[in-house]
Structures are given as structure tokens and as C-alpha cells.
Amino acid sequence: MVPESTSRPECFDCGKAHPPRSAFVPSPFHDFIVKQETMSSASDRAAVHDFILAIDTEIAQRAQTIDRLRCEMAILRRHSEQHKSIIAPIRRVPPEIMAEIFLHLTAIEARPRIPPRRIHPDDGSGCANFFEKNDMVRPIPHRAPLIFGEVSRQWRAIALSTPRLWNAIFITSKDEKLRDYISLCDTWLKRSGSLPLSIRFHRACLAYREPSPPQHTVDGYEDLFRTILPYAQRWRLLDFANIPTSAYDVFQASLPNSLPLLEALSVDPSLPVVSSCNPWARLRSAPKLRFLRHTIGDTRAGGWQTFPWSQLTHIDLENCSVYDCHRILSETPTAVDCKFIIERLSPIEHPPVFHPVLKILRMEAYTDIHLRLTCPRLSTLGISILDPEVAFHDLSSFLDRSGACIEKFTLEESNIHIAQFTAWLAAMSRIRHLGITQFGEGQLIDDMWESLTWRSNFTLLVPELESLEFLGGKRDFSHQTLARMLKSRVQTPRSPVDFVPKLNAVKLSFWKKLSNSAYRRLIAFRKFGLKIDVQQNVDGLDESDSEDEESDSDDGDNGSEDEETDSEDDEDDSDEL
Template sequence: MDLENSPFYHLLETNHAASRAETEHIHELLRVPEQELQNVNEEITRLDTLLDDLRSRRENLVSYIHKHRQLLSPIRRLPAEIIADLFTFCLPATHPPTRDLSEPPLLLTLVCKQWREVALSTPCLWSALHIYIPHSRDSDENFLERRKRGIKQWLERSGNLPISLSLTHHRCPLALHDPDNQPYSKDSPLSSLMECLIEYSPRWKDLTLSVPNAALQLIGAVPPEKLAILQRLFVNAPISQFNRPSLDLEESFVTLLDRLPRLTSLHLREHSTLQFRSGFQWSKLTKLSLLPRTNVYDTILYFHDALRLLSQTPGLRVCKLMIWNHDVAYRDRVILPLLHDLTLIIHAHTEPPLALAQSLTAPSLAKLTISSSWGCENTVATQPFFRELLLKLLGDSSTSMQTLRIAVTIPLPDVVRCLQLVPRLQSLTIGSVRPGRLPDQNTFVFPKGEVDFIGMLSGSLAVVVDNTNTKPQPSSESLSLPLCPELQTLKFLRMKPLFTPSVLLNLIRSRREYSSLYSSQNPDPDSCKCRALRTLEVYCPTPCDRNDASPEIMEAFEQLREEGMNICIAYCGWLNKSKDDDLPSEGLFDDTTVSSDTWKTKTSSANAKLVYI
């Protein structure tokens, strides 16, 4: 029916009130359409019923087919041994297994009867466990008894395999100095739980502890012959009053370190009482980590102490240290020929002696992290030292360096000098993101100098590289390459100067073009290659201008993601540039004063959320 043919068309969608005659006419006019509507509704109901029947038949057929096709599933023909091997690849890679039902190995026991039987009979699935004791439950006998039974049941499934344990128990700070609150006293529930764990000490291979000193005392009393296979030990500093790390590890536990014959990996969050004990065989270590939980000066190594320690560990492969730089020089030189992974977090507010930067030689480095401690990111006085340290370490390992992280500020020309030393570099991170910081705090401000850093990475200012030598050569006959031609992972975190989305897009495209062009011109597999970026991560601590993120740019980034590139670019909201200077809300807030109660109000709601490009 056409509304235009209605005699009341000119009155429709108006406020006209129908007269008595018009009302009778309208009722008569609608009699046929209303009957037709009823017929249509009845037909729809009939068809819905028919569709419901068809859908029900379809579900039955799908179920019938699916249940029979399950019998044809290839995994059902796999032997239990193969399934067990596959299960081992499902275990968490970044942390030990937990009692979480949504993660393996417990998740594997919930799939079906067969998988449950296979999982429960595979010892290697149960040879590692993280145990957590909340301080609110450390006096709950029923809770601790259940936790102990669960631990025993878990570890019994591991057969006779070496086991890896992670134990965390943080006591309530208010109870630390309460003489009546001693949860690890004899015959206490926690003491019983520790005894349960100590029963398995002959099988301890990897032990991670974040527990009070009283628990360390119990472990320190374990006879050394029961720790004959312990290879890795990680000890977090016990918490003392005011939620600060204790400056004294339990002496009996420290003494125990001297009696671990196979210990090769040592990680301590607190080392002050260790004092580099002469009885400890430092030369056995292949991995060493001394990173305090906070910037408490008493827990940070002096630079000369760190070098003295490293001189006793010639077999180190991995080393992570926080160092307090000061004006005491170290005359000797330390050479670590096998070291391939080095992390140095340096705490310094004043200019340290440049000679310290020349004290360490590591010719086999493949991974290097140089970082400043919190609050020291932009200390100008330390820039010459960090420059010399980077030049020394990168120069010694120019052919082996693959991963570099720079979380200190030095002028960009010096950054370029450092990167020119490592043409085989595959991963570069500049800056860092630290938790609990406001968006505009702790940025890494790199003085620009007379250098186009992004241009050199893009190839617009290409670096000349000779194929017969991996180091840069000033030869016009050599092929031109971008800075760090083999770079595949690039991360800029809280770095200034900032880079707009269009600049980053051009960087990706340019390196892709160089990669394609260079590969076609240079088939030699042993020469320095040029590769396209696979990963780009950028976190800018400032808002993004909408003009820099046009739909075309956003679409281009999305296309790169669809092609397999990993891209994450985040800004702290959008930059609000309003052309209207007469907004209704203008003048409601005084920009000159921000109290502790109003600073969140002052922060734009748009900037409070990250914007991803």
C-alpha cells in the first residue's frame, strides 16, 4: 500500500486531530490492511515453526556427524608417549606452573579422561611448582594443611625427577616485630609446610625464595649432602619494617652457599651480608644476578666491588648487576671471555671516572643492557661515562652483538657512533617503561646534535658497508645501507625527541625497500644483509596530534599488521587543539594552581587513556 494514495496523506505526521466523520472513515480505511497484517503474521508464525523444525533437524545431523568424525581424529591414534611429549610444550614458558586451573598442567587434566590419565602419569609436567602463602593466611592451620597436601600430591606425581620450586611468603609488615607472632616457630603450621618442602631437598634443582629470614634459617639447616644437585638459586630480600628489604640475610643460609657443589646460577636481591665470601667458589658460576629490589644505597654494589667480584667469575655467561658509580677508580682490567648477556643498571648523579668505563672487556657479548636507576635518567654529568662504556663494550663485541638496550641518555650523535660499531645488530631498544610512573615522568631526553637519527635508520642518510668487512668503510664502491642494516626489532620507549606516525611509517617502508633491493643485488649469504623490520614498538609519553594520524596512515599500519608485522605504537591520548576560544567550560579551573586533590581533574580524560596507532 502506498501512503501517497491515502486520502489523509496531507495530514500524516502532523498534529491534526481527526473529526468524528474522519474517524469513521479511517476505521473503514484500515479494515482491509489490518486483516492483511493478521494474515502476514500468521504466515510468519507458520514459517518460524517450520524453521525451528529444520534447525532442530540440522543440530541433530551436525551432532551425529561430529560425534562420528571424532572417531577419525588423528590425535586419537597418537600413542600416549607422543601426547605426553606434546603436553610438555604446553607448560608456561615465563614462570613455573601454578595451581591455576586455566593453565597447564592442571588444565590438561580437565579435557577428557584419556588426557587426564596421560597428564597425571607424565612426571615432567609436575616437576616444577610455584607456591604462594598470603600473609593473611599464614596462621590458618586448615588452609596451610590443605596447601601442604596439595604440594605433596603435586610433587609425588613428578616421580624421581629433579624439581624446581618457587616459594613466596610476604609477612605483614606490622607483624614483623611482634614477638608473639612467629609463624615459623617449632610445630607451627608454616614450619610443618617448610618441613614438607625440605623432604624433597635431595631433588631440588632450581629454588626461588621470597620468604622471611625465619624460613631461610630452616633451609640453611638442611645438610649440604641433601642439596647435591641444586644448580640455580634465586633469593629475594626478606621484607623488614616499613616494607623495605632487610639488609641481612640469615647467616646460616649465607653459610649454606659455601656448601653447594653444583651451584652455577645465583640470583640475589640482597647481597650485603654475602660480602663475596672467600669460601664460595665464584668461579663455578655461569649466571649471576645482583639486582636489589629498591635503590637503597646499602644494597647496591660499588663499581670497584663489582669488578673485583667479576674478576673471580671467569666462566660467566649471564650477568646482571646494579652498580653505584662513584669516584673510586679500579686499576685492574677484567676480561670475561664467555659472557654473552650483560645487564648493568648504574646509579650515578655525579660524573664518574672515565677510566672505569675501560675496566671491563667482554668480547663475546650478544646481548647488552645499559640502564640508569630510577631518577637518574637524564643526568648530564654521566653522559660521557655512558658513552665511553657503550663504545668500549660494543667495540669489543662488534661481530657478536645481536640485542642492545640503551636506557640511559647520551647525545644522538654518540648513539649513532655506538650503533655503527654493531652492524649485525638485530634488536634495539632505546628507553624503558617503568611501572607506577606518570605519563610525562622519567622520559629519556636525547640531545639531538647534528644528526638525523631516524633518517640514518631509514637509509636516507645511508651508512656505507663493505661486504668484506662488517665494520663501516668509507668506500664509494661499497653498497649503501641504513644504520644497523640487519635490525628486525626496534623499540622506542619514553624517548624524546618524539617521532610522529608518518615518520615511523616511512621508516618501515624505507627499510623494506632497502631489504628488497639489497637482497636482489647481493646474493652472498655471508655478507652483511639488509632486513625489513618485523617488530616496531613505540611508547610516547605525550599526546598524539590527530593530524599526524590520518585515516590513510592508520590504514597503512593496519595493512602492515595483516602482512605479519608486529606493530604497537601508543600515545598518552589525543592532543586537543580547539579553535574555539569561547567554550562553555572555559574559566572554570585556575590553571596556575593544582592541589593534590585536583591534579587528576586537571589531567585530560582523553590523555588518561592510551591511544594506539
């Protein structure tokens, strides 16, 4: 006996397999429809109208049935999902494993999404990098760790019993929402158990530093500081940005005698900048403090001595003079990474300073610089000279006196002459990583590429160069000299047999838009093994005068590649837990 097939034929109208349709009442006017005849009788037309009303009534009844069935299907699906969740494999994962999963997801969410910016003279180990990438946990709904409490009671219980999810908080607040964060911050930190705390408060406002913040804003931040003061014994990282200076007076009166766990402190005050260190007078009892970013002011005043300079390893200071730089370096024998923003003239000249362990020195100058410094272990040097009236004196003598092996050199400049630039490079022959940001009209650029080009009858500058970063080329820039320089430093079919290429990575970012031929010529070096990244029109301005460049048979290539730039607006923090 052949079993009856359980498969159903597909419906002619919808193409789906479903139970047989209900029988419909046949139309008494079928012949008129087939023959396309016109009804002349009024009674026949009235009968058709009555039949149409009956059909419409049946359609409405079936629509109601469909709505009811859809509701029943939704209920059944919900019941099905509820019962599936009971036997889901995730239910059998031990709570301690779920806690580790939560921690990893929170770490992923905490990764900063920093928008593209100009080259910064930082090798990745300084204060800027430490504070940008450390503990970026924001209280945002539907993001870790808050999202774990939205799934189930079990997940919420696991999240609340895992203190490592709550021992870091990063709040970016507008003035009008500041009050909402006071209770949020307290509740958040109460969940952290007894773990060390990382606390970051950044004030968001239209103007980065307004002349005089309103009093209610000052009061709000004072209350926010009072909220975290009971947890001072567990502070590990403090990062405050753009907060009114007067709000820090809360610490002066209430800071405890000991901050045993504090490792990093960053204070970027709002205007007016008051370089008083009195709120941190008790930091001498912070034995683990290593990272300091602050506006220090005149070191001839007594307040600067409140910091435990002898134990600091990473220093980032604003509003300094050259005298302050020398004095601070003379008081920090363990410092390995220092950045100074020199904004004030030196009142007097400091005696020469010998620093035996300093490895990274970065200086941003708004006044002339005269270094009386010797750093034999210096390996990274960053210089920013953005004012055309500012000069960096005696850099060559500083390098000769130090005898250091500079492996990374970054320069942001607006008025450096090519002779001065080549003299600096000649004094740093062991450079492996070179970063240049050009803000001027391009007078240096072509000559710079020429000076870096390898020639058989000339001594090559920076022969150990492995990577190059460049941002600039605003005007009067031709890519031909750059292409010649790259061609001379990579292995091509025309390179000498004994040529050993060192350059392996190049990142180029141009203010202007290159012609298609120039772009293709530069990225063609990829076929010779050079990792080259070319970004153009980075300032968003449309340059109408594109270059007309001659093609080069060795470098030509018809390929092109789109370059992507990640950008993301900062999200507003939530006031919900």
C-alpha cells in the first residue's frame, strides 16, 4: 500500500504550500465576465452590486480572522522563545564565565574611537596615549556594561556582582545635564567593591574654554567632586578636562592625607587658567603616582613643589617657560617621557641640567627655546614650532652635547629653513622613524624631499629611515620630487645590485587634492613592497588647480584604492543606570 504523500502542492496564487482553500460561492454572473458583455437591465446591475457587497463583507470578516491569527501567532512565538530560552546553552554557562564575557565585551566597548587628526609627536607610551586609551567606560544605555542588566534577572545579578565592570567611569557632560550625573556616579562607584577606581570627568561645551563659566556650573562640579571624595583611598586614575578651575577648591579642603593607589593625574582646567597646585598639596603621600598632566605655571612659586617629582616617570605640562622645563627636569631623576608646552618667557636662565634616563622629549614652543640640557639616553624627540616668529636655538649643539641615538624625530613647523632642517637631520643620522607636519606655504617641502633622496655621490641623510609620516603640501607642492625620493629608497628593477632598502612604511596626508596621475604614481610603489598610505584633501577644501604631472614608466600604475577615514561623533552619556 502506497502511503499518502504529506507534501502539499504550492498555491497557484501565492506560491506557498498551505491547506486547501475554502470553497467560494460561484458568481452568478460568470458568463457576463467571460463574454465581456454589458448589462442593460437595471435589476441585473442591482444584483451585481448586492453580490459585490457580499464579497466585501466576506473580505472584512476574513481580514479580522487574519488579524486574530496574527495575534495568536505572536503569542505562540513568544511562548516558544520563552521555552527555548529555558534550555538555551547560554543558561548553562557558569556565572564566573559569564562575568569574564561581560568584562571582555566592556573592554571592547571602552576602546576609544578617536577621530582623524594631525600627526602628534607621541610614540604611544606618553601621558597623552595613556589617558586616551585607558579606562574609557561610558555610562551609555544599550552599551556595556549597562546592557547586561537589560537581558534577564540572572545577567543583571551577575553584572552587579562583578565589581570590575564598575571600577571605571568616563562622563562627558553638558552643563545642563550635570546634576543628573551626581547620583549616577555615586551608584556606579558603589558597585565597584574595593577595587582601584579610574574616574574621568570631561566637560562638554561649545567653546572649549570660555572666559568665565557660570556659577551654577562651578557649583555642579563641586558637588560632583564631593561625590567621589569618599572613594579617594581607591583612586587609581583621575582625568579632569575643561572643568572650571575654582571647582578644584573642594579638594584643597577635603583631600585625605594619603592617596595610596593613585597612579595617574590629568588636570586640564578651563579658563581662566590658574596655575595653583594647592588642591593637590597632599600628593606627596601618593607613592604610586607616575603619570602627571597639568598646567604647572611658574616654578619659582612654592605651589609646584607639592607634586612628588622625584617619583614621576611621565610628565605632560602646559604654561611653562624654558626655565620651568629645566628646573622640573632637574627635580625628576626618574622621568623617561616629558612633554612641555612652552608659553611663557623665561624670567631667568637656569643652570645646565644633565638627565641620565630621559628617553622621550617633546616640546611645543610659543616662545624662543634655548636648551641647556644633556640627555644621553634620548631616543625620541618631538618639536612643534607653530609661530613663525619663534626659533629653536642650539638644537644641533644639544644633540652633539647629548650624544644620544635619536631613533624617532617628529617636527611640526611653520618657518624652518631647509639648511636648518638638514643640519638637524645630519646630527640625527640614526633616525628610523620620521614625522613631518608642514603648516607653511610649502617652501620646505620639495627641498626636503631632495635632501632625503639617495644619490651615489652624496652622503645620504638618515640612512636608517624605516618609516615616514608626512602631513602638509598646502601649496607649491609637486609630487615628482617625493616620487624620486621614494624611488631612491625602495628596491626597484633599476636599483643597484648591492642596494639594501630600509624604508618600508610611508603615510602621506596632503592638504590639497592630488591629480589622478600623481595619486597613482605614489601608490604604485606598493608593487615594490613599500607599505604606502596616501590620504588627500584632509582639510576638506576643494582644490581646483590639480596638478598635471609627467608619467614615469618605472612608477606608473593604473590601480587605485579608496582610502577610508573613520570618524564618529562623541555620544552623549546617559543619566540612566
